[in-house]
Structure formats: C-alpha cells, structure tokens
Amino acid sequence: KNEVEQSPQNLTAQEGEFITINCSYSVGISALHWLQQHPGGGIVSLFMLSSGKKKHGRLIATINIQEKHSSLHITASHPRDSAVYICAVYSYYGGATNKLIFGTGTLLAVQP
Amino acid sequence: DAGVIQSPRHEVTEMGQEVTLRCKPISGHDYLFWYRQTMMRGLELLIYFNNNVPIDDSGMPEDRFSAKMPNASFSTLKIQPSEPRDSAVYFCASRGQGIVNYGYTFGSGTRLTVV
Numbered sequence: 001k002n003e004v005e006q007s008p009q010n011l012t013a014q015e016g017e018f019i020t021i022n023c024s025y026s027v028g029i030s031a032l033h034w035l036q037q038h039p040g041g042g043i044v045s046l047f048m049l050s051s052g053k054k055k056h057g058r059l060i061a062t063i064n065i066q067e068k069h070s071s072l073h074i075t076a077s078h079p080r081d082s083a084v085y086i087c088a089v090y091s092y093y094g095g096a097t098n099k100l101i102f103g104t105g106t107l108l109a110v111q112p
Numbered sequence: 113d114a115g116v117i118q119s120p121r122h123e124v125t126e127m128g129q130e131v132t133l134r135c136k137p138i139s140g141h142d143y144l145f146w147y148r149q150t151m152m153r154g155l156e157l158l159i160y161f162n163n164n165v166p167i168d169d170s171g172m173p174e175d176r177f178s179a180k181m182p183n184a185s186f187s188t189l190k191i192q193p194s195e196p197r198d199s200a201v202y203f204c205a206s207r208g209q210g211i212v213n214y215g216y217t218f219g220s221g222t223r224l225t226v227v
Binding site: 033035041042043044045048086088099100102104105 | 154155157160168203205215216217218219220221
C-alpha cells in the first residue's frame with residue numbers, strides 16, 4: 001500500500017463544475033504539497049500546507065492532520081485546469097524531513 | 113528570479129554515451145533535489161544536497177549515475193554509460209531553509225531519450 005494515496009486517479013469534468021481531489025497518507029508529516037503538472041510540462045507547486053486551509057484564486061486546499069487527509073478543490077473549473085495533480089508529503093522518515101513522498105497523481109480533464 | 117533553470121530541455125543520445133544534465137537553483141536556496149519521472153514509477157528522488165553537500169543519494173539507481181554540486185549555483189547529474197531504461201524526465205528542484213516557510217520550486221525538466 002502506498003504511503004500517499006490519491007483519489008480519484010482519473011477525473012473528467014465539464015467546464016464550470018466544482019472539483020475535489022483527495023489525498024490520504026499513512027505517515028506522520030510536517031507539511032503537504034499540492035503540485036500541478038500539465039501534459040509534457042513542468043511541475044508547479046500550488047500549495048504547501050501544514051494545517052487548516054489555503055486559497056489561491058479558484059483553488060482551495062485543506063488539510064486535516066488528525067485524519068491524515070487533504071483535499072484540493074477547484075471552483076468554476078476551466079479546460080486550462082486540465083493537468084495531473086500530485087499530492088506530496090514531507091514525512092518524518094527517520095528524521096529526514098526533507099524528502100517528499102509522492103502520490104500517484106490525479107489526471108483531470110475539463111471539457112468545454 | 114528566473115526560477116530553477118535546467119538544461120538541456122531535451123536530450124536524445126545513443127546507448128553507451130555519457131549524458132550530463134545541468135541545474136541552476138534559485139539564488140539563496142539551500143537545498144537542491146534531483147528527481148526522475150517515468151510513467152511506471154512516477155516521481156522518484158535520486159539525490160539531494162544541502163549547502164552543496166550530498167545528503168542522501170540512496171535513490172541513485174546504480175553506479176552509472178553521479179551528481180555533483182561544486183557551488184551554490186550549479187549542479188550536474190551525469191549518466192555514464194547511458195542505457196535505454198534511463199529514458200525519463202529528470203527534474204531539479206530547490207528550496208530554502210525551513211519546510212513550513214519555503215516551498216519547492218521545480219525546474220522545467222530535461223526529457224532524456226536513450227536509443
């Protein structure tokens with residue numbers, strides 16, 4: 001079982017829909033990243049969270065440390081949001097909190 | 113700041129040749145990471161440096177891979193000799209001190225194809 005699980009693995013939505021991507025992890029963490037990668041493109045860090053909620057434009061990220069769960073929400077989705085969204089955590093892994101553990105990603109396609 | 117700069121963006125080479133990938137981190141960032149991304153295995157950490165010193169190279173696949181960081185503004189990842197199974201996208205990333213205050217910045221990646 002992966003230490004970081006994302007769901008769904010694939011998601012197709014219509015433009016304008018509200019989208020939620022979930023991330024669950026099984027290790028103790030100090031912070032969590034949400035990353036975005038467009039097809040054939042680079043990786044962009046959208047959020048880094050250690051508690052609560054962050055908002056940037058149409059994107060909202062929340063984290064519940066007790067439940068070991070984070071969600072990424074996209075409001076009023078647009079075709080340009082089509083990308084792979086990756087959850088990654090900084091784990092207290094033998095003291096090496098600099099390592100990120102990655103989820104397998106969620107492929108989002110927003111259709112016009 | 114121009115961000116993390118990687119070169120080349122694309123590299124096609126023949127099996128057995130030496131390949132060198134380059135990375136310039138963001139000025140002032142103390143940590144530099146090399147990742148490899150494949151369809152089968154996703155993102156894998158190969159090695160990371162702190163203040164130019166290699167801290168953890170346990171992800172380096174084998175002796176054919178080596179990485180150096182001669183100064184705070186430059187790092188290389190070398191594969192010698194290259195093999196077709198090394199074909200992947202290689203990302204460099206950097207960040208500053210303090211996990212909570214400094215997020216990761218990734219470079220645009222180098223797409224390596226070994227034929």
